[in-house]
Amino acid sequence: MAVLFQKTKGLTDRETHYCPGCTHGIIHRLVAESLEELGVLGETIGVCPVGCAVMAYDYFNCDMVEAPHGRAPAVATGLKRARPENVIFTYQGDGDLAAIGTAETVHAATRGENITVIFVNNAIYGMTGGQMAPTTLPGQVTQTTPYGRNTDYSGFPVKVCEILREVDGVAYAERVAVNSVPHIRKAKAAIKKAFQNQLEGKGFSLVEVLSTCPTNWGMTPVEALGWVENKMIPYYPLGVYVDRDVHHRKEEEA
């Protein structure tokens, strides 16, 4: 009988610690499948964030390093400069990438570091129990915005792809979601492209994945998928924000 689907070699057999209904597991699978399909698992070094994916080093079946909170793009820069022949990726949440690590993110992008960044945006700090994230939506109730995020007081959500659109070193930035099968298929294509770009030396590639946090959103998994569709996507439009060959452009300038 033909095998239609099997677990990717890019993931270990470790049971994950993610909550029921959390879509980190899907995103892990998409990253791992992409690496396996591109035949680069043995060349890959991943960088874990601080946040829910902090223990991703137990799940990805490749060399892994754990970075301080927000510093994954700097750690990845060190890895890539040391081993340009390897495939380097970071896997970061919204607090990690868009709050404490904003400087590291934007500057790795400005340098056009030839790395792949997987940015998981679930609009909340999951690991610490549901506090306001830089990407928490206006009005969204969290542990630290108990009356809803008041933008006059707490500011506005950070739109990472929109910011990176203005950064010259960015080769590729796309926002995807994993709340439905069609969205998951698009997300897979985006993630694979972000790695393919690195293999082609195109420059900094980031995929922002809108993800769920049923536990801290106080929703069932199904409600959470709907919240992504009805609340997050309108604020964070899906699509390709940047797609160009930074490396090639550098050669033209030279």
Added chain:
Amino acid sequence: MAKKYLMKGNEAMAEAALRAHCRHFFGYPITPQTEVAAYMAKRMPKLGGTYLQAESEVAAINMVLGASAAGMRAMTSSSSPGISLKTEGISYIAASDLPALIVNVMRGGPGLGGIQPSQSDYWQATKAPGHGDAQVLVYAPSSVQEMVDLTIRAFETAERWRMPAMLLADGMLGQMMEPVSFPDEVPLPPEKPWALTGTKGARKPNIVNSLYLTPSQLEQIVKERFQRYEKVKAQEVLCERYKLDDAQFVLVAYGATARICKAAVDMAREKGIPVGLFRPITLWPFPEKELAALGGQVKSMLAVEMSMGQMVDDVRLAVNGRCPVYFYGRTGGIIPTPAEIEGQIVKMANRKEEA
């Protein structure tokens, strides 16, 4: 005889790092160590290495973490306020059992402080180089030649013990010029089976990590690291003794201050005071046993520092009451003169015995 070059401390140190096969330097400009970055920016591209100016000290130390995790000799260099920013990364590097070289060309603090030489980061380097139970190797050069020699040694010991090493210099050593020579050949770094290279499908993944959520596991790992520290203490202590054979009074000083103390010792000896100098070269591990033994043989000691008195704590702990330990220091970027220190030696020699 090895060829001599007249070089600034900062540049000599940078050249030494290159000769020690370091090809990955991540920095951020700060006075008084910026020559290191400038030197690296010029030389690294010619050697096929990486000089990268990071967006911050925080980023620079994490780039070092990445390059070191990849198995490369990597370093960063800064001065006091910048080192404060690096302490997060230093803690992670120590906790991940990674080697790295961090250079601190100390300036006056706290806060933005000043840009003149200081030794007021001793506590930070030796007691709290980052959060958590951890130590870094701390080397305190006293000459431009030692900037060279200890840089090379620091890379080697950091790799031997899989821990970060710090070269704790000061603005005076960084900025002054002296003749130096370099070793003809520095051994290549050892194989690093733990390094992140990609599995190539030939081994299980390597993981470089500092997270252990189970308290008993974390305690075990920290304890094992401290057992390693005990071996470091037994094997890596360095110190210099100057005119101590017949000394009844001892100055204890490191780095640039120790040079001034040598002149003060000579001046005091001309007046017939039997004084010598004990110079810790490694500040961690601190030469505890050597100082303890000395404490039982002399009348008193005087720690001299360009700070309000930091190393003096370790001197007192080591001596443990065997003799009185006094302190003299200047801070804020002021360098004590030999005459000033000689005056303190005379004062010490004239003190009544304290019980």
